[in-house]
Amino acid sequence: MAVLLLAEVTNGELQRDATAKAVTAVKGLGEVTVLCVGAHAKAAAEAAATIDGVAKVLCAEDPRYGHRLAEPTAALIVSLADGYEHIAAPATTDAKNVMPRVAALLDAMVITDVVGVVDAVTFERPIYAGNAIQTVQTTDARKVMTIRTSTFEAAGDGAAAPVEAVAPADDPGLSSWVEDSAAASDRPELTSAGVIVSGGRGVGSEENFRMIESLADKLGAAVGASRAAVDSGYAPNDWQVGQTGKVVAPELYIAVGISGAIQHLAGMKDSKVIVAINKDEEAPIFQVADYGLVADLFDAVPELIEKL
Amino acid sequence: MKVLVPVKRVIDYNVKVRVKADGTGVDLANVKMSMNPFDEIAVEEAIRLKEKGQAEEIVAVSIGVKQAQETLRTALAMGADRAILIVVSDDIHQDIEPLAVAKLLKAVVDEEQPGLVLAGKQAIDNDMNATGQMLAALLGWAQGTFASKLEIEGDHAVVTREVDGGLQTIKVKMPAIVTVDLRLNEPRYASLPNIMKAKKKPLDEKTPADYGVDITPRLTVVKTVEPRERQAGIKVGSVDELIAKLKDEAGVL
Numbered sequence: 001m002a003v004l005l006l007a008e009v010t011n012g013e014l015q016r017d018a019t020a021k022a023v024t025a026v027k028g029l030g031e032v033t034v035l036c037v038g039a040h041a042k043a044a045a046e047a048a049a050t051i052d053g054v055a056k057v058l059c060a061e062d063p064r065y066g067h068r069l070a071e072p073t074a075a076l077i078v079s080l081a082d083g084y085e086h087i088a089a090p091a092t093t094d095a096k097n098v099m100p101r102v103a104a105l106l107d108a109m110v111i112t113d114v115v116g117v118v119d120a121v122t123f124e125r126p127i128y129a130g131n132a133i134q135t136v137q138t139t140d141a142r143k144v145m146t147i148r149t150s151t152f153e154a155a156g157d158g159a160a161a162p163v164e165a166v167a168p169a170d171d172p173g174l175s176s177w178v179e180d181s182a183a184a185s186d187r188p189e190l191t192s193a194g195v196i197v198s199g200g201r202g203v204g205s206e207e208n209f210r211m212i213e214s215l216a217d218k219l220g221a222a223v224g225a226s227r228a229a230v231d232s233g234y235a236p237n238d239w240q241v242g243q244t245g246k247v248v249a250p251e252l253y254i255a256v257g258i259s260g261a262i263q264h265l266a267g268m269k270d271s272k273v274i275v276a277i278n279k280d281e282e283a284p285i286f287q288v289a290d291y292g293l294v295a296d297l298f299d300a301v302p303e304l305i306e307k308l
Numbered sequence: 309m310k311v312l313v314p315v316k317r318v319i320d321y322n323v324k325v326r327v328k329a330d331g332t333g334v335d336l337a338n339v340k341m342s343m344n345p346f347d348e349i350a351v352e353e354a355i356r357l358k359e360k361g362q363a364e365e366i367v368a369v370s371i372g373v374k375q376a377q378e379t380l381r382t383a384l385a386m387g388a389d390r391a392i393l394i395v396v397s398d399d400i401h402q403d404i405e406p407l408a409v410a411k412l413l414k415a416v417v418d419e420e421q422p423g424l425v426l427a428g429k430q431a432i433d434n435d436m437n438a439t440g441q442m443l444a445a446l447l448g449w450a451q452g453t454f455a456s457k458l459e460i461e462g463d464h465a466v467v468t469r470e471v472d473g474g475l476q477t478i479k480v481k482m483p484a485i486v487t488v489d490l491r492l493n494e495p496r497y498a499s500l501p502n503i504m505k506a507k508k509k510p511l512d513e514k515t516p517a518d519y520g521v522d523i524t525p526r527l528t529v530v531k532t533v534e535p536r537e538r539q540a541g542i543k544v545g546s547v548d549e550l551i552a553k554l555k556d557e558a559g560v561l
Contacts, residue, residue, distance in 0.1 A: 067476070074445065092472050097454070100440075101451065102445075103407070104443075109405050109525075109526035109527055110407075110436070112436050113435065122530065126435065127334070127433065128432070129432065130535060131534075132327045132535065174450035174481045175450045178478055180474060180475070181477075189472075195560075230491075238473055273560050290542075291550055291558070292543045293544050293546075
């Protein structure tokens, strides 16, 4: 009854929020061992050791893990799998890349985007863009899964657990990293931000989107976008909130010029407080909003920026 | 190079999904079905590789019910050369798990020996996002998932991937599996003459037994329910009122 949890480590840094939320999801299943993988992973491992509920941390530090390529990372996890009944990870794009590969190598069916842990073999997950929630029971001896972090509270701080170095596994040498083009930003990360300001097609252009960004900066918020805004080229894809983008659940979500397509709602409807600003009174977004303001966003947003 | 493109028949993305009253799943009877949108992008990309002279033949594969023939005909009308249908069930509500799909696809790959498998990153019904990665594992091939750009350079493919926080570009050794994301391309519509021509293109029908693959599910569906509905709140009359409510009532500012 032990759990191996792949921590989210980006360029040597632990993504504590995502990892700690996954810890909350799995700690009822057994003793949790966290695995930190990277070209630099020691600092991340020390940080993961202080998440409450973590019994042990394994640290695999090697240049081959520098960019979390799927093949060497999956090979490593499989090499460590003995003795763990559950192998889990927060459902980040890294884990979505790696965990199904791990599952297939272990001849297990992966269970992705888990939003509820019922018992050791029974899990809830959204299907059809969040339009239905399915409860599934697995017969696999080894359960491989990813956790949708937005539905779990982050585990707090605890006493430091022991950290143990583990040897790298053989690298199949099938892929290599070329480059990252990360959008450099001082804003909080979308999936862990307390406040998010999102713009939709109503914003109208990439230039106008700066207004959304200004409002976000005023609130210390992350910036999101609907798929319509991304498809129209107003915002980059990594800002996309929705079933085909990121699933978020901040304290405050402000939707500006977003009509509220099902696929967008699937990505934000678990937010604590939702504000919608839209000039179309009939927009479906108002059906999920706690506070709706029927107004032209080009009047309302500058006024908000001024008065906040 | 031969390109293999798996395509799935799913509920049309414009159809409102209804959960069956008995909780066994989503009602698919008499509902419009279409090709999974991500798979359409994969078919389009394969056709573009052929148009650039980098692919010689495109084989579309579908695993599901007999009606998936229509999905394959769509792929053929878009520009695929031939199709393989593996009929696994006659029950339209029976979803085949990605692990079983990956095992069947591996058998097809062993037979067809493609240089590239182009797949959608996920199907919009079970939203599992797993088949491509699982197939790559079973074959021992490289994987380039969530692709928004693909270039074939000799015995390698350069894949730009949509990841949290931006884009990652990797180089994968061929043969490889590439799963495609929304921004890779905009799929074409099949023209009427091409739809007519597609009817004459070869479509082979197979069963899992032909490949000796066990497709017994690992997961049992216990129940399917509607998600918790969120109640609509109130309308505010002005920006001032909104700020006041957020400060005093919601306490989030």
